[in-house]
Amino acid sequence: MKNYDAYLIDLDGTMYRGDEPVPFASAFVEKLAKKRIPYLFLTNNSSKTPQQVSSKLEDMGIRSQPEQVFTTSMAAAKYIKQQNAEARCYVIGEDGLFDALEKEGHQIAENDCDFVVVGMDRKITYEKLSKACLEVRNGAEFLSTNGDVAIPTERGLEPGNGALTSVISVSTGKKPVFIGKPESVIMDQALEELGAIKESTLMVGDNYDTDILAGIHAGIDTLMVFTGVTPYDHYATFPEKPTYHVHYLNEWLAHI
């Protein structure tokens, strides 16, 4: 069994479910910290800032600093920076996305934009969608923080950012660059942030379609845990298997 020098760790379904910590999540992170192995929490949630995510983790007894949180909004902001140091961005989203773009030095604008960036927005309006369409038709590059089509809530499955994004892609006929898992963009940005290399990094997550495929697409080994969205009885159907799988994270502690 390989020794991994760095970990990328999913949050929802891996570290917590709703407001409850997942069993052994805290022990898993403690072991990494004790062994001084660098790790990043990697999330497709574009709405929250790293500070907000980190304090949620701390409230559940999971050791975390804001610097250890890497959101799809931060990945989007860094991806834009690689192309344009101070881009004009038309943004649909919540705090986490505006915050990430501004921290990377981009300008939030309403017209003549270089990029249209779409993240989850529970205050979506027709005017916001219209402006995004007009800017995309006007030549702005079209990014979306993630393609998740549904979000589990206590009411059932509500529309996710991938569903909101489809208004703009269907209307303009232009496909966005998706940043979040399972795409490689967020993985590449996270490795750079962590100062790690693919070959000795492990991606830990519960969702086959996002976490595990993200690892597979990016050429990063994966550890799948069955505490979240994908049930163990789907294992046989996976076209490509995760590198490792455990039912609970305590089964992995000896390998850290």
Place this chain on the structure above:
Amino acid sequence: MKNYDAYLIDLDGTMYRGDEPVPFASAFVEKLAKKRIPYLFLTNNSSKTPQQVSSKLEDMGIRSQPEQVFTTSMAAAKYIKQQNAEARCYVIGEDGLFDALEKEGHQIAENDCDFVVVGMDRKITYEKLSKACLEVRNGAEFLSTNGDVAIPTERGLEPGNGALTSVISVSTGKKPVFIGKPESVIMDQALEELGAIKESTLMVGDNYDTDILAGIHAGIDTLMVFTGVTPYDHYATFPEKPTYHVHYLNEWLAHI
């Protein structure tokens, strides 16, 4: 040349553009009225009531009664009635859609709905989209007044109802039944409303992808006019040609 006993006439691009009447639109309608040939104005606009559409036409000097306007919202309400005399409907839309459903005796409801009906809504919210997704996942039949992906406005192409509808279809994985042109549903309902038969009815319109294809799909002869969205230089590219085409409607007056 066939003599037609009934006419279905598109509005936007055929009778008016924005707030201006199209040349010869009024003369065309006058000739039909004089010859006592029944006609219906047929529109994919789900937002307006027949009264609102009719007074817009009258203001432009085009003879019209509310009874001569048939909207995709009215077609949706009649389509539902064929399956359920008093259906519970969760509705995203504007005046025209609520009005049409209530006139057919359906009930506007928030839960346990038989149908989810989506029409153009410039006051769309995340909550409305969520409720629609939850109801569709809960088994409600999913209808959409039309699949138009973009609406021409003075600002450019803004998202149309087909683009808004995609939030729900992408999120739930369920495809809606589209009611409006180019689908046959609206054509069948309009013929019934008019008391006409396919073989002796003519569909008049400017938009190849909606008006002309609607006629072709429904087996109704078509008269295409180049005063609207589809330019004449596209004619050579049409996979199936309209039965007739004219540059302006005055060229057709002798055939009425």
